[in-house]
Amino acid sequence: MATSLTGIGVCWACLSMAAALLCCSGFYLPFWIQGRLLGAVDAYFGSFRRCNYPRVSPSSGLIEIVEECGRYSRFRDIPSVWWQVCTILVGTGSALSLLVALTAAAACCITYVIHTGSARLAGALQLIAAILVAGGAALYPIGWDNREVKESCGNTSGIYDLGTCRLSWSAYLMVSGAGLLVLCFSLSFRASRVKPGSFRI
Incomplete structure (x- = not known):
């Protein structure tokens, strides 16, 4: 294997893949926070997806709980502008x-895909990705x-206050991925033995 x-550098590549998988999984899976909907069913929220939500039954007109995960049908349907910004930042970083x-x-x-200069550039991109994910x-x-969180976490929930809800495992995946990206940034400076301009044709 050339x-x-x-x-x-091999360690950097493996950790880069692990960090990317953690960030992407944490971003896509809607298990960032966990609450209780109507005191009966667990509800989960991500920035653009959620699991288990109430809706008015078309047949009876009563409120029923839909027990499935899904994304909001349109970007504008995401219930908070901060969640919309978060979706863009974390999605771009991931x-x-x-x-x-x-x-x-x-x-x-493959030989000569990465040289010292491109490894440093890749590391800088990883640092930017970590900042985007952490910022989001x-x-x-x-x-x-927002109203949807208050329905599951109680009226005491607010900015930086989860009320009766708690952070769930998907958020920890994402934050761990951002931490690994910072580590990858530091490893990228020693990732390649080839200097720019020393490629052979």
Whole structure:
């Protein structure tokens, strides 16, 4: 297997893939916070998806609980502008981390995909991705005062106050991914043994 990565570089590539998977999984899965809907069913929220929600039954006109996960049908339907911004930031950061991870993985198998300059650039992109994900995660609690969260977390919920709800495992995945991206940034400086301009044709 030909590679221009050092031993640290191979570790960087593996950690980059792990960080990207954590960020992307944490972003997509709607288990950021967990509450209780009508005191009967667990409700989960992400920035653009949720699980278990009330709706008016078309046949009886009564409120029923739909026990399934889904995304909001339109971007504007996301119940808080802060959640909309969070979706953009975390989604962009996750996509950026995945792009770098795929490039790093390719560098494990193909010679001269990454040299010292491009490894540093990739590391800088990972740092930017970590900042985007962490920034989105920091903005998300500002939207906890919306009606949907109050239905599941009680009227005491508000900005940075979950009321009766609690953080769930998907949020921890995302934050762990952002932390790994920062570690990858520091490893990227020692990732390649090939200097720019030393490629062979």
